[in-house]
Amino acid sequence: MRRISLILFLCMTGAVLAxxxxxxxxxxxxxxxxxxxxxxxxxKEAEDYGEWRCKGYRGIPVYMRAGxxxxxxxxxxxxxxxxxxxxxxASFNGEGSKIEWRIEKGKPFAAIMRWxxxxxxxxxxxxxxxxxxxxxxxxxGVCHVGYVDGRAxxxxxxxxxxxxxxxxxxxxxxxxxPFVLGKQGPSFSGPYDAE
Numbered sequence: 423m424r425r426i427s428l429i430l431f432l433c434m435t436g437a438v439l440a441x442x443x444x445x446x447x448x449x450x451x452x453x454x455x456x457x458x459x460x461x462x463x464x465x466k467e468a469e470d471y472g473e474w475r476c477k478g479y480r481g482i483p484v485y486m487r488a489g490x491x492x493x494x495x496x497x498x499x500x501x502x503x504x505x506x507x508x509x510x511x512a513s514f515n516g517e518g519s520k521i522e523w524r525i526e527k528g529k530p531f532a533a534i535m536r537w538x539x540x541x542x543x544x545x546x547x548x549x550x551x552x553x554x555x556x557x558x559x560x561x562x563g564v565c566h567v568g569y570v571d572g573r574a575x576x577x578x579x580x581x582x583x584x585x586x587x588x589x590x591x592x593x594x595x596x597x598x599x600p601f602v603l604g605k606q607g608p609s610f611s612g613p614y615d616a617e
Contacts, residue, residue: 448531448587451523453478455535457486465489473502479523479530482559486517492614493517497533497557497564504564505595506557511569513539513611515553522579524586532586533557534579536572539611551609554582556590563595566613574607 460476471488478484478497485501487494491514496506518536525531539551552572558565568585572578581603589601602612 448524448526448583450583451479451525451530453521453523455484455517455519455521457517460484460486478521478533479525482523482530484521491515493537495535495555495557497559501564506564506566509566510614511537511539511553511555511611512614513541513551515539515611522582524583524590530559532559532567532590534582534586539609541609541611543608549609551607551611552578553611554578556582556585558590558593558595560591562593565593565595566600567593568601568603569612570602570604571606571610573609575604578604 455476455478457474457476460474463473465472467489469490474486476484476486482497483499483501485496485507487507492510493515494507494510495517496502496504498504501507516538518538520536522534523530523532524534534554534556536552536554539553541549541551543549554570554572555566556568556570558567567590568582570578570581570585575581585601585603600613
């Protein structure tokens with residue numbers, strides 16, 4: 423009787439809207455990312471630093487290549503051939519030390535990594551920053567879904583998870599435009615093709 427009364431009270435007051443929408447809510451798992459512990463194939467050109475092959479959540483392949491002071495990070499069994507393998511940020515950048523995997527029903531559908539960035543201001547001085555990159559995973563393609571300024575937003579991790587949870591599963595690689603969520607400070611860098 424108490425349970426029925428509580429449900430009726432919640433429905434009458436509208437509080438039921440705060441209840442979880444899905445039984446299968448997205449969860450997070452975290453893995454370390456250390457390129458020094460990954461298999462490395464050196465590059466052949468002066469500004470080609472090579473490729474790294476690593477393992478992420480439950481052995482999911484993580485592929486990184488670097489050159490011209492920028493990185494490209496992709497995921498999955500065909501990581502090198504996915505759109506993410508050709509995506510980077512406009513500013514000089516580097517990889518983060520952790521990957522957050524957004525998971526539903528035991529399967530990761532997005533990866534979140536905090537990239538370091540370096541831009542130059544109007545005086546030509548370097549400005550250090552952080553851009554959180556949200557990458558879509560799975561059969562529909564692996565590509566960047568969105569970006570969050572990691573320094574300008576105190577809730578940057580929450581914003582990145584919001585992008586992942588709301589947009590990653592339905593995002594169409596090489597067609598849909600990546601999202602930028604939250605404030606953008608002077609050190610923020612979006613995708614390479616945006617500037």
